[in-house]
Amino acid sequence: MEEGIEVAVSTVIFALRHDSARDCTSLWMPLVRRVREPYAGRWALPGGPVRRDEDLADTARRTLVATTALSPTYLEQLYTFGRAERSASGPRVISVVYWALVRPEEAERGIEDENVAWHPADRPPELAFDHRTIVSYALWRLRTKMEYSRIAQAFLGETFTLAQLRQVYEVVLQRTLDPANFRRQVEASGDVEPTGEYLVGGRHRPPKLYRHREANDLADNGPLTGL
Amino acid sequence: MEEGIEVAVSTVIFALRHDSARDCTSLWMPLVRRVREPYAGRWALPGGPVRRDEDLADTARRTLVATTALSPTYLEQLYTFGRAERSASGPRVISVVYWALVRPEEAERGIEDENVAWHPADRPPELAFDHRTIVSYALWRLRTKMEYSRIAQAFLGETFTLAQLRQVYEVVLQRTLDPANFRRQVEASGDVEPTGEYLVGGRHRPPKLYRHREANDLADNGPLTGL
DNA sequence: GCAAAAGTGTTATATGTACACCCATGA
DNA sequence: TCATGGGTGTACATATAACACTTTTGC
Numbered sequence A, B: 001m002e003e004g005i006e007v008a009v010s011t012v013i014f015a016l017r018h019d020s021a022r023d024c025t026s027l028w029m030p031l032v033r034r035v036r037e038p039y040a041g042r043w044a045l046p047g048g049p050v051r052r053d054e055d056l057a058d059t060a061r062r063t064l065v066a067t068t069a070l071s072p073t074y075l076e077q078l079y080t081f082g083r084a085e086r087s088a089s090g091p092r093v094i095s096v097v098y099w100a101l102v103r104p105e106e107a108e109r110g111i112e113d114e115n116v117a118w119h120p121a122d123r124p125p126e127l128a129f130d131h132r133t134i135v136s137y138a139l140w141r142l143r144t145k146m147e148y149s150r151i152a153q154a155f156l157g158e159t160f161t162l163a164q165l166r167q168v169y170e171v172v173l174q175r176t177l178d179p180a181n182f183r184r185q186v187e188a189s190g191d192v193e194p195t196g197e198y199l200v201g202g203r204h205r206p207p208k209l210y211r212h213r214e215a216n217d218l219a220d221n222g223p224l225t226g227l
Numbered sequence C: 001g002c003a004a005a006a007g008t009g010t011t012a013t014a015t016g017t018a019c020a021c022c023c024a025t026g027a
Numbered sequence D: 001t002c003a004t005g006g007g008t009g010t011a012c013a014t015a016t017a018a019c020a021c022t023t024t025t026g027c
Helices: A056-068 A104-109 A131-148 A151-155 A162-173 A179-189 B056-068 B104-109 B131-148 B151-155 B162-173 B179-189
Strands: A005-019 A024-033 A047-049 A074-081 A092-101 A116-120 A192-198 A208-212 B005-019 B024-033 B047-049 B074-081 B092-101 B116-120 B192-198 B208-212
Touching (some): A005 A104, A005 B005, A056 A074, A162 A208, B005 B151, B024 B056, B162 B179, B162 B208
Antiparallel strands (some): A005 A024, A192 A208, B005 B024
């Protein structure tokens, strides 16, 4: 009865990447260049229409892999944008937006060409549709959620040092943290456990390696755990 | 291209109501009885399909008024449910779910008949579709958000006493709060200001009346404020 | 040995919690 | 005057933040 409404899924993907030009690590996200009108040539969030028999999160994962060849360590629904006058022309599109976190190794492997490229999350180029608002909301959610959950670990690999984990917080929250207090907080939280190994090859005293506690999830989504 | 997908909006509406049978105040929500298959006769969340030229939040407000005659003091998007095998039969439906808070006076005025009735939020009857999951998630979000925002005020009228505000917290969070500490916390937060008036007619010492601070919103939704 | 990061200890401050106590009103 | 909720004061526990200090490595 309500023909002319399309449902699509877009995903804001975050990764920590080293900016060799400025010699600092910061938040980046992959964008794809639109090849069709409206907004042809503009950068946009990766995504695509929902298939008839596909769960929304699966659409997010599929389009994410199809456009960027990335596989996320964390994926969560962000918000559904559906303003009536949202797209300048064409049929009305309702966008269910997800946000995802990927590890640095993944971020290196990902496709990158004329039509897929990484951009700074806090200073994106001109974007199609209302994607600029979406990106800043995703960034806000990432920063907010970082304070009370363990999602920072999704940016890291199997094992990591506390300095690496701390750097994730520092880069995302854009402020320095006291190493001593950070250590105590993390150790007291029980979110990580020492592997017994040490990271060798560094320039200084070898730090302990830690791993994620398998027991608990990266974030508490209440009755929606697993959805 | 993706025909056969319908978009609908449902809303979980919460209000504090006095249960005269048990002589206590608790959380209630209005439900509507389904007249059509699937799940004909079952209780369900109020809602309806999205119109072509209508924003999602407007659909929520419109269907909310149409079915229950209630006007909410707080309305926020909750989550979008779109599992492929979600409805037992018929076309695939993607539900954008909102949650709303209404004042007690509103809750008294609302429609109530054979097909629209209030139910306890924590012990709902058998519900249609996956509405049971949706309700428990909405309840979880309400309780979580209550801890770090001012939404409790959305349950109350223009002016209120601190005891009334405290009761909102106690009923929703299901635990008692120390009146002395509660007073200090609320006063320090700057979320409310005294009107200078006192509530007379009570059985005991007349308490001060307070009102909401107009300046700030009931909740901080970051870059999405106003959407 | 020196520089630098890893890791430990100590203290000040802020915040949360428990509870004793006085105040003002209706009955 | 008594019961009851309104409202204030205070002590204690815990969390946060700041920073001095020791340890262990590469060079």
